[in-house]
Amino acid sequence: MRLHLLDRSTKLNDFSFSIRNNRYPNFLKIWHYHPEFELVTILKSSGTRFIGDNIEQFNVGEVVLIGKNLPHMWLNDKEYFQENTKLEAQAIAIHFKENFLGKSFFNIPEMSVIKKMFENAKYGVKFTGDLSLAIRWIKKIETLKGFDKTIALLKILNLLANHKDYKLLSSMGFVNSFKKTGRTNLVEVYEYIIKNFKERITLNDVANIACMNPTAFSRVFKRVNRKTFSEYLNEVRVGYACKLLMEEKYNISEICFESGFNNISNFNRQFKKTTGYSPTNYIKRHLSLD
Template identity: 85%
Template sequence: MKLHLLDRSTKLSNASFSISNNCYPNFLKIWHYHPEFELVTILKSTGTRFIGDSIEQFNVGEIVLIGKNLPHMWLNDKEYFKEDSKLEAQAIAIHFNENFAGEIFFNMPEMNAIKKLFENAQYGVRFTGDLSLATKWIKNLEGLKGFDKTISFLKILNLLANHKEYKLLSSMGFVNSFKKTGRTNLAEVYEYIIKNFKERITLEDVASIACMNPTAFSRVFKRVNRKTFSEYLNEVRIGYACKLLMEEKYSISEICFESGFNNISNFNRQFKKTKNYSPTEYIKTHLGKN
């Protein structure tokens, strides 16, 4: 899963923001980033959403705002890739630059909420709760032009900026990985973790990628992430395990090994430590099962 830089600039050459209503048999399996913000509304399909180091299930109706240069990918479930599949994956994607309304526009006091929304977007923001009005406005945006289109988009941003129910997705450590930390850029380490978290990963493996000795790497990693490398890796694995639990397709023991753990007792211990629930309790709580 190589990280790709996608060029969205051509779509913004004659417009302050672009709108694409994409409908395919499945979304492209490309782990990518770009300097533009991206607002995504899922209209059809399910699967796994990768935003930075966040790994979660996605469903119809979700709205996610992604900040500039934050790696992301929507990976549909296996059923969408079968040759005889008649399933469709559809999403509306809006791309825009941070200063699309001008260098100082979002510095006005009246724009404080939207400015805060943009700051949160560096982690990825998944909006929850009732999103029917936001979805309606986003769908209607395609049919507008000129001034009305721009004003409507600002209204959408303001609506989301004042929406109280949301979740930040990626960790501070992952976001910081795209900044130089001493002599190393931790971005390659995070990319390696995302690609290989199901397999055995050692401290020596990632230290080598960062061109550091294990002791120095551990020190830098903990300073940036406020947690050890092993704690971070376990959280990524548990995030993926939660996604599998929500799908209800596998047993807990199968999910244990599919998520990169090598024994069920350690899986249960780490799950409880990270989520404050056992896997069984997590299913009961989040799926409403008794």
């Protein structure tokens, strides 16, 4: 899964931000990043969302804000790639630069809540709870022009910034190491983990990718991520297992091996350590929240 930089600057030459209502048989399978913020609203389809090192299920009605240069991808379920499928994936994506209203606009006191949301966006922000008003405004904005469209976007950002129900997605370690700080070796490690977490990955494997000896790699990785490599890998695998559990397509034993664990006892132990629940209780909790 090669990481791509998508250049959207040409899309913004004549406008301060862009709005696209994307409709495809399935979303493009491209693990990518770009210097613009992206506000994504899923109108149709389901699948797996990858943002940084976060892996979760996505469904209709999801609203996510992605910060600049944060890698991401929406991967539809297998049935969306079948030949002659009548399924459709649809999402509204709004792209804008952090300074699209001027370098100092969001520094004024009245914009403090939006500025805080922009800071959180470096991790990816998934909004939860009642989003009906936000989605209604997002659907309407593409019908507006000029001044009205700009004011509408500002109102949407303010609405979301004051929305109390949200969660941050990617880890601090991933975000810190992905910055342009010369740690390109760790970026390659994260890419390798996201691509291969279902398979057996050893400390030597990732240390070689980082061009470091295992001891030095372990020390650097723990300093950046505040957890060991094995803890990090298990959390990625558990995140994917949560997604599979919520889909209710596989039994727990199948999910264990599909997520990269090699035995049920270790899977159960790591799952409870990460989520606080056993896989069975996690499913019950999910069903009780539906």
